[in-house]
Amino acid sequence: MTERDLSHPWMANSAPGALKAMMDEIGVSSPREVFQQIPEDHFRTTPLDLPPQLSSELALRRDLVGKLKKNGDCETNLSFLGAGVWQHHVPAVVDEIVGRTEFATNVWGSYQSDHGRNQAWFEFSSQLGALLNLEVVQLPVYSWGCAIGHAIRMAARITGRSKVLLPRLSDPERLSVIRTYCKPEGMAGRIEIVLVDADPTSGRMDLNDLKSKLGSDIAAVYFENPAYLGTIETEAAEIAQAARAVGAETIVGVDPISLGVMTAPGDYGADIVTGPVQPLGVHMQCGGGAGGWIASRDEETYVTQYNGFLVSIVETIQEGQHAFGLACPHQNSYGMRENGNDWTGNSTYLWAIAGAVYMSLLGPQGFQEVGTLIVSKARYAAKKLDAIPGVKIVWPDTTFKEFVVNFDDTGKSVAEINDALRGQGIFGGKDISGEVESLGQSALYCVTEIHSADDIDRLVDTLKEIVQ
């Protein structure tokens, strides 16, 4: 093949003669010469066998879009899936800002050349801190489950203890990640996870069981508010108090979109708070919108235990001017390798920018409105579903945007019902049958601000027909 044939839109030096010009300057006649460090018998013996090159954007687009169109999505269909990934409204300005090439392509420069990005990061932490009533917020790590994992490990380091209490009704997806972070049996420094029962009448943590398991060996109690199955933990302050009484940390997971209407965790005794960033203006993206932040009070005990990026506002050498940079940068794995706090690396920092834009667009009133809208619609959906013969809401009137719908009395499985719904262009709630034995054939439904009353009525009417 001649050089001409290889000219590619993404490689300047693939143009005819360009590579040769550089080779001439360094005095080699074939590219292979510059690979002289690699012993001959290290080169691969099997040639690459990849699908044909699509160097034309038109051809590439055809391939990508053609494949993606085989997906069904939650815009064409009416979806009630949640459980860690939720469909919320993403304001158009958020999409514009996160799509800015400067934000999409930057890596790491100086505090001056990254000034705008660093300010946006600081504004993410500032606004989220205001929703949480806490003064330190770390930029998001890979996911909520990962954030909880790091938070538990922080608590273990702070207390020097190695046992944590988690709700029995935890999301299996997050719990699997948390178990990974806490390490399996037989591993050095393992953190033991003990599950606390739920009160079967409310789905909330059973305080008697909690108190029986709390002791001077407990590093932390973790709970979510709202919880995995949508329930609101009304006794949060009491849980935090009981934990503090034995010297344990209280770690709470919250859904930030609830915080216009729900009490800030900083106000009920949470020591470390985690949550997902995705509800704050990030599309679901098949789970690719995940990201999890960690927050706490501004106390050295906590600040020195973070694993990632803490962005601080500081003065510059020019009077009256401020800049933004990393506080305590040496305590992470970049600074201390295996002796740092856990590890860090590329994470989900673009979603911090999405969150910053989202929170600034909503403001205090927007959060109040969206929270009210969500809880109203979710309750409306729950009420109407509960009225269908054979369909039952497990914990009525105690939830935020998600709730458990039980189908035992319909004689049909959730799988069957969801198949039938899908045939009508509706994605039913996540099938949680088998996750919790006592819940039988149940699904976790999620209703948000994107669902109109008509959408909900359509679900109800369709379900009525299916379960009849």
Add this chain to the structure above:
Amino acid sequence: MTRLPDFHAAKWDEPVIYEIGRQGARGQIFDAPEKRVADAVGTDLIPHAMSRKDTPDLPEITEFEAQRHFLHLSQMTLGMMGISLFGTCTMKYNSKAAEFATLRPELAEVHPFQHPDTLQGVLEIIHDFDGILQNLSGMDQFIFQAGGGADAAYTMATVARAYWADKGMLGQRTEMVTSVQAHPCNPATAAAAGFDVVNLPLEENGYPYLEALKAAVSEKTALIMINNPDDMGIYNPEIKEWTRIAKEAGALCFYDHANFNGVMGKLSARELGFDACMFMLHKTFGAPKAGGGPAVGAFGCTAQLAPYVPGPVVVKEGDSYILDEDRSKSTGKVREYWGNVPQVVKAYAWARAMGAEGINLASDISVVANNYMDKKLAEIPGLEISNPDNGAWRMEMTRWSLGPLTEETGVSTVHFANRMADYGIDPYWMSHEPWIVAEPFTPEAGELWSKEDIDTWIAVIAKIAKEARENPDMVKSAPHNQPVAQAKGDAFEDPAKWAMTWRAYQRKVIGDETKKGVA
């Protein structure tokens, strides 16, 4: 003579978002619930103990003000708008065609718990891309759950745990062996997973002695984790001996293949003896870095280790694709769901657009361009290449030192980097800790940048070296053409001064707990 850019960054003097707006201003409005909803549920919906009483202290601005504010911030982010030869990160063009494909509702509005019948398109892409990476590495299975390169290293550590637990040897295989030159994520993730870390020192040829490896590995070694080439641009020619020796001791061999750009199409991790490897899709495979993610560390391994990887695994059954979660030996998940899917799609797009011929050409260009750059840099007094005795052509990047220039002028590599931005050139990558050479910097040209870009970059380096001699104070106080001046670093380590939120800043620095700061 290359003309230097007469550059000045956008300088909007942009207030912190709390300093703009006015009471009652709105950026988004949500209508009240429909009447039939409100009638059915009423207004007393959140249990009293959990119903918020205070008003969160958020900015109150219009939609346009939010847009303008964040556009200003984007414009005050240099982010590859100049020339970024940022070593260890392989700066690439991030295709807009790929980006726009992932913004379509067929991906952006897709839920990972949808029925697989409605996920066939995205599963097909993941499956096909798995095949492409298998071909590039010789591995048998890739997964994409890890949210970055470090997370893929962590995945390896957890897979090793599951593997040794399955063999009943978790209590015996307690050590991970690596080199001091390995990326910090390797020792850090192995330690976080519970392994003891053994670091091998470097010898004069730039990599640890084989004898040192032999002495370090034993029946206690669970795994070794190593990258090759390293960030100096040095390829360890004994790597096949490494995997042989480690395997003789029973250890698993993990290839941190993040520095893949110079060897793609040239090497196969499997043929070199590795059991597993990772690729950074946001580095080598053209997905954007986005200032630190969302990212993907693609983790690949042999069939022997495949049963242990975190689920789900995308599998083709007949004509359709499924998510296989039913894997009894699997280590737990390292992250929820199946990965940063849009980034996987972008990486697939990169591999398809490049094809085998493009990938081979790109590694040729990367290594030639780096050596071209080395030759030009060597002509600038005050700069010194790492491992000067190793006269061989380097791989796709080279670690350099400004040590002699710093000694002569007092201008450090940090000063130098700050000054680069004044020319619209992205500050370079210096080095991971620990610094092995004095005042390091690490350029990497890759296949994106033109020879003219490289020449401009070198001309700027030469110019700043000259400035360091003629006017060191000017360089030390740089930048001068940026949105802000040098940050004062003392607050970053001072609990009394650091402020990670506006609220903390108000309390500590402004000394007013109640002041809201609305200008």
